[in-house]
Amino acid sequence: MGKIRISLLAKELGVKSSLLIDKCHEKGLTHITHHANTLVSEQAEMIRQLFQPGAKVTPTKEEPKIKEVPVSHAVVEQKKAEKTTSQAGGVKVIQPSKIVRIPKSAPTPHQQQRVVKMTPVKTYWKKKQPPGVVSFRKKEHGGEVVESKKPAVKEKETKVVMEPPITVKDLSSKLGIRANEIITKLLLEHNVRSTINQILSEEIVQLLGIEYGVEIEIRKKEAVGERDFMAEQVSTKAEDMVHRAPIVTFLGHVDHGKTSLLDSIRQTNVAAGEIGGITQHIGAYKVEMHGKHVVFLDTPGHEAFTAMRARGANITDVVVLVVAADDGVMPQTEEALNHAKAANVPIVVAVNKIDKPGANSLRVKQQLASLDLIPEEWGGKTQFVETSAVTKKGIDTLLERLLLESEILELKANPKNPARGVVLEARLSEGRGVVANVLIQEGTLHEGDIILCGRTFGRARLVTNERGLEVQEAGPSTPVSVSDFSEVPEAGDKFYVVSDIQRAREIAQERQKKERETSLAKHQHVTLDSLYSKIAEGNVKEIKIILKADYKGSVEVLKKALEELSTPEIKVRILHCGVGGITESDVLLADASDAIVIGFYVTTEDKARILAEEKGVEIRLYKIIYDATNEIKAAMEGMLEPESKEVVLGQVEIRQVYNISKFGNVAGCYVKTGKITRNASIRLIRDNIIIYDGKLESLKVVKDDVREVRAGFECGLKIANYDDIKVGDVVEAYEVQKIARVLTV
Structure with a gap:
């Protein structure tokens, strides 16, 4: 039997949920108290019949109450309202007052019992009306009544266009619906917890649009690609192409x-x-x-x-x-x-x-x-x-x-076009700022050109060749070093020369924004489905690392090499990585997160070194990558749970059982093989079946306590918390040895 929610039925019929709930109460469905309640198919069809053409539907809001008086009293009130201020010219001036509507014909006894509505009327003299208010005059009973018309209500938009990311606040502004209402709707009807700045998925946004009766078109802004920069080429003629x-x-x-x-x-x-x-x-x-x-x-x-x-x-x-x-x-x-x-x-x-x-x-x-x-x-x-x-x-x-x-x-290229190519490497250089080693693939790069590279931009203020000599320009298939970027670009990023620095800045900022949005969208909240996996991850050990290196490429490679050391038992987690020396900020982050700091071809600032000593933060510096990976691997092996290996020490045969008051049963034994020690674990074996596994309470030779008894000697022993021993039982002594494990990646 199908069911339908009150809110969905109200939307289907084009009425408010509160009106629908009232109708349900009229039909005896008193259990319907909330828009989230449901009706079965027969009940829903019964409610639909009430809204068929010809059925009278009570408005959702009551009309404002108007003062009502009997006709006889209304006439008296009218006479009181008429005050003659001047008889000159036979003109009667009606002062502003309450005017009542009186039937044109003489009142009959039945009409005297009628109720006449009294409505307030504005004065007839002209006033400056606010914009959008239309005034008009209407004659009624010989007097002039001035009425004003309210501004026309703006029609609700049926289609809106939005660009991701879309937050609850953005959706509230576009749809004209309070953010609290949207948040409540998400929680009650979609089981989605959100805040006003929560980024919503496209599916949820589209669903909310359908529920509010608005078509939402999500229009993604197209990223500036290589084709857009290719359009800026100066020349595409074949005769301008040269061998490179x-x-x-x-x-x-x-x-x-x-x-x-x-x-x-x-x-x-x-x-x-x-x-x-x-x-x-x-x-x-x-x-x-x-x-x-x-x-x-x-x-x-x-x-x-x-x-x-x-x-x-x-x-x-x-x-x-x-x-x-x-x-x-x-x-x-x-x-x-x-x-x-x-x-x-x-x-x-x-x-x-x-x-x-x-x-x-x-x-x-x-x-x-x-x-x-x-x-x-x-x-x-x-x-x-x-x-x-x-x-x-x-x-x-x-x-x-x-x-x-x-x-x-x-191989050919056109040197007349703006330069474009690939970043081979990038780093922070003292005195020069951000320096990128680039390879020009097309066009010519001049000093002072505006360069856009990934999410960074800048001017080519200093261009040097592979030998460190400054050059004014560099053509196709030329490796050069370029200074003055806004930040360190990624190795492998493509770069382009553009004509307008403002455009380069806007594109770079748009790319930065997109990266931040992507990272925010990847963040997932804990749900019932992921709760158990999150709990299970609490048992997984991890080594937290803050990584700093001299080159961006070194950061990427070292990060990848360290992360590949992770195993199901121990994970390597890179909390932060960057280019440049180790700073106080890195040490503070390591202190807060219980991480170690690894530096590759970099040094530690004096303040950072002092702070690390105070906080007890470990800083490791390396010049060869496999030295770093080997030491981390060794540290991970130390965190591995050692393997447990069981070693049998010896077997003892019970030849006599003595019952001693206040002590229980004591066994007189003969050590057949190996040895038995006082601290060893023991198994009681009867007919080749293990019937008990525990510890010894005491081990004696004659009346003396001893640490161990070897094969060929007799002894007496008492099993802790166990007395069911018989002649012929075998006591097997063993110990569990811990063996260090080796990390296998």
Whole structure:
């Protein structure tokens, strides 16, 4: 049997719920007292019949009561109201007073008992009416009555347009409904608890619109995309396109010689300045050969830098896969190869360290051939070059192959257009502010250009090349360092040169607002469905970390590496991460949340160091990423619950049972194997069935208390809180050993 709520039935009939409740009471349905009460189908149909055409419906509000007097009294009142102030000209002036309407015909005895309504009437002289009030005169019984018409009521809007995020306050303003009413409706009818600033989901907003009889169109503001900036290009002519330098990325396993090989190419010594000889950041360098240029991206090879390698492969034209001839293909080599394949770019293999003993280039080719990377001499499409960073063997051949690949790709760009490209890295620099290393992919960047990059913007006040020299402009396929952004951009963000700084600011602020809204929308309140999972999470241990690093890319990579250490038992939770040194704010946050502070290639401010000592906050500083991950891993292993291992100590046979008053049953025993100790746990076994598990109360040899008795000796024992022992029972002594666990990710 179907049911319908009073509020929904009232909406269907176009009347108020209070009127519907009154009608229910008239029909004997006295249990209906609230708009949330329900009616069965037969009752609802009975109420509907009352509102069919021809049925008289009582108005919801009573008409204002009007003073009523008998006709005989009304005539007297009229005479009192008529005061003659002047008889000149036979003009009678009626002073403002209460005028009663009297029937035109003479009153009959029956009419004298009628009730005449008295209505207040305004004076007949003119007054300045407020805007929207229409005045008119009406003659009645020889006198002039001035009546005024109220302003026309504004019709209720049937359709409104709103942009997300939509709060209760926004909805109240648009619909003209009090916020308290909306909050109450959400709670009573939809079981949704909300506040006036609560962001509502689109489904709830649409549902509320239907219930209030208003069509709500949710119109999302379109984000400014790449096509909008492409429309600002100065020239799209084919004759303006010029050849640009290829962008080459070095990928491969750690310590296979990527940086050393690149170092030999650009005649610098970057690897010597890297801690542990491992590249920690993405670098971009431009090299000239035979009048042509090649741009190299050097990405780290350590497995923790997977995200950085992926970004390098996505913005590159050609990938150089570096494989050590003595090591062969390693796990990170396969990983780098997958990134290159995903980017759909040509691959050139550099078989490095060919000068080392044990080098075997044939084995490398065989291994890569099994990964669908077949050399040209074997009928494939992949070029293999044997190189050595020490003897510089094969360096020129490698460059020639790269230039050949770029000619086949026919790489072109238009230098006349506004610059656009990708952020390789960004950091806070003392004296220069926010500095971003960018790679220009299209157009030309000039000093002073307005740059929009993700949710940040600024002017290119200082542009320097990879050697630190200031340049006035930089064309396509050029890596440069740009200063003066409003905040640190994200590595991998696209940047565009725009004409108006106000537009750049508005777009950046809109993107920031959208990010905040997204984060707010992701926040979920505890519901009955999630309550049990929240309680279960209370048993999960976690290590809380505040992470600071010198580069944005380092923050991302270290954050990912630490979070991947999480297990079902222990979680690594990054409370805050950012670029720059460790400040007092970081220490205060760590103190409040019981977290540790990890710094990578940064220092701690003096005030922050003093505060950390006062609060007992631990600060760890690192220069190699895997040192940080290893120490956190060790700390997590210390938090793991140790494994319990049961070790049997020995077995004792009961040969005699003695009943001692006030003590209970005592067993005379013989230790058959191992030993029995006073503090050991014991099991009482009868016919190979365990009938009791507990502890010993006492262990004696003759009359002396002892700590242990070994095999071949007799003893007496008393089992704590248990007396049901018999001759022939076996007492097995054991202990539970705790074994430290090793973290397996």
